[in-house]
Amino acid sequence: MHQMVPFLDLAKMNGQVQDDIDLAIRRVAASGRYIGGAEVVDFEREWASASGAKFCVGVGNGLDAIHLALLALGVGAGDEVIVPSNTFIATWLAVTRCGATIVPVEPDPATYNIDSARIEDAITAKTKVIIPVHLYGQPADMTAISAIAKKHGLSVMDDCAQSHLSRWEGKPVGSLAKASAWSFYPGKNLGALGDGGAVTTDDPDLADRLRMLGNYGSKAKYSHELLGYNSRLDSIQAAVLSAKLQHLQRMNSERSAIARAYIEGLSDVDVVLPVTARDAEPVWHLFVVRHPSRSEFQERLAKVGVETLIHYPVPPHLQPAYAHLGFKRGDFPVSERIHSEVLSLPLWPGMSSDQVGVVVDAVRSLA
Ligand SMILES: *Cc1c(COP(=O)(O)O)cnc(C)c1O
Numbered sequence: 171m172h173q174m175v176p177f178l179d180l181a182k183m184n185g186q187v188q189d190d191i192d193l194a195i196r197r198v199a200a201s202g203r204y205i206g207g208a209e210v211v212d213f214e215r216e217w218a219s220a221s222g223a224k225f226c227v228g229v230g231n232g233l234d235a236i237h238l239a240l241l242a243l244g245v246g247a248g249d250e251v252i253v254p255s256n257t258f259i260a261t262w263l264a265v266t267r268c269g270a271t272i273v274p275v276e277p278d279p280a281t282y283n284i285d286s287a288r289i290e291d292a293i294t295a296k297t298k299v300i301i302p303v304h305l306y307g308q309p310a311d312m313t314a315i316s317a318i319a320k321k322h323g324l325s326v327m328d329d330c331a332q333s334h335l336s337r338w339e340g341k342p343v344g345s346l347a348k349a350s351a352w353s354f355y356p357g358k359n360l361g362a363l364g365d366g367g368a369v370t371t372d373d374p375d376l377a378d379r380l381r382m383l384g385n386y387g388s389k390a391k392y393s394h395e396l397l398g399y400n401s402r403l404d405s406i407q408a409a410v411l412s413a414k415l416q417h418l419q420r421m422n423s424e425r426s427a428i429a430r431a432y433i434e435g436l437s438d439v440d441v442v443l444p445v446t447a448r449d450a451e452p453v454w455h456l457f458v459v460r461h462p463s464r465s466e467f468q469e470r471l472a473k474v475g476v477e478t479l480i481h482y483p484v485p486p487h488l489q490p491a492y493a494h495l496g497f498k499r500g501d502f503p504v505s506e507r508i509h510s511e512v513l514s515l516p517l518w519p520g521m522s523s524d525q526v527g528v529v530v531d532a533v534r535s536l537a
Contacts, residue, residue, distance in 0.1 A: 194409035221344030223370035225377035228403025232353020235367035236264035255502035286314035304333035307455035421519035435530035
């Protein structure tokens with residue numbers, strides 16, 4: 171019988187730090203304070219510090235983080251926002267939720283991140299914000315993107331949902347844009363035991379607006395200055411995140427060690443391996459390979475017990491939800507090709523070296 175290798179074993183991953191998680195949950199349960207309070211304030215301070223920003227505002231999830239950050243930047247109907255054509259749909263949904271217009275830009279076919287050389291062609295008089303996504307834990311080219319934004323008077327707001335503690339030119343993502351949006355969905359590198367998100371920024375006014383937007387548009391109780399939302403980071407999730415943050419560096423190192431084992435073990439195999447930009451220190455949220463007959467390859471791996479996932483099978487512009495925008499197949503061929511060929515191999519902290527070996531052997535013999 172083959173050894174099964176699940177794509178991700180969240181229970182086992184969190185089991186590495188079970189005692190710390192249990193303590194955090196019991197502390198909040200006993201405190202009587204379940205929304206806001208010291209747990210949220212403490213985590214916000216810790217996450218701002220870890221990601222190199224002055225302020226952190228906890229919110230309900232990653233989609234809200236992107237959405238509220240755009241609102242706080244003043245994005246609304248009539249504005250254009252530049253987004254990668256190759257991303258998880260949340261990046262796009264946050265833009266359309268503001269009533270703004272999506273302007274997709276193709277990725278670099280090597281790194282899968284937004285191609286900075288194509289951004290300027292997409293800028294018009296209506297452009298307001300550029301949203302790079304540090305996809306799969308690989309930082310986008312923030313040097314080039316920041317220079318373009320500066321030249322055209324635009325804001326950069328990066329989607330950091332897959333890139334906790336990754337670095338670009340030695341600096342943590344989260345310290346390189348006007349605002350940075352985070353998700354703490356359980357499967358992310360820093361994951362809660364439920365939904366969670368945050369926005370980091372160095373701008374005190376922006377942080378202030380964000381805090382109001384997520385809390386009924388209110389700063390002082392029962393005084394409502396903005397048409398706000400209810401999107402808050404739960405105290406219990408903040409406590410869990412603080413506990414897990416103590417282990418994040420080590421967990422990211424475990425991810426890197428597995429990625430290294432894959433890169434070394436698969437360098438002479440017929441799959442396209444991930445490419446890391448010269449100035450990037452990735453955090454390997456996902457280890458994504460490409461194969462021309464992806465479905466058959468995935469089935470062969472499944473037959474020997476290696477579970478893989480696809481991030482993502484259909485690009486946002488071809489999703490039924492965006493049919494009204496009128497995009498068609500062929501509009502973003504680089505992204506479409508990536509979506510048709512990518513396959514994510516199992517990679518999570520707590521994965522055994524035996525399991526890594528099983529994956530390497532399986533890919534070697536079945537690619
Ligand atoms: C997970 C993710 C989000 C959304 O986060 P949620 O917490 O699930 O709302 C946004 N963008 C990217 C790139 C993501 O991977």
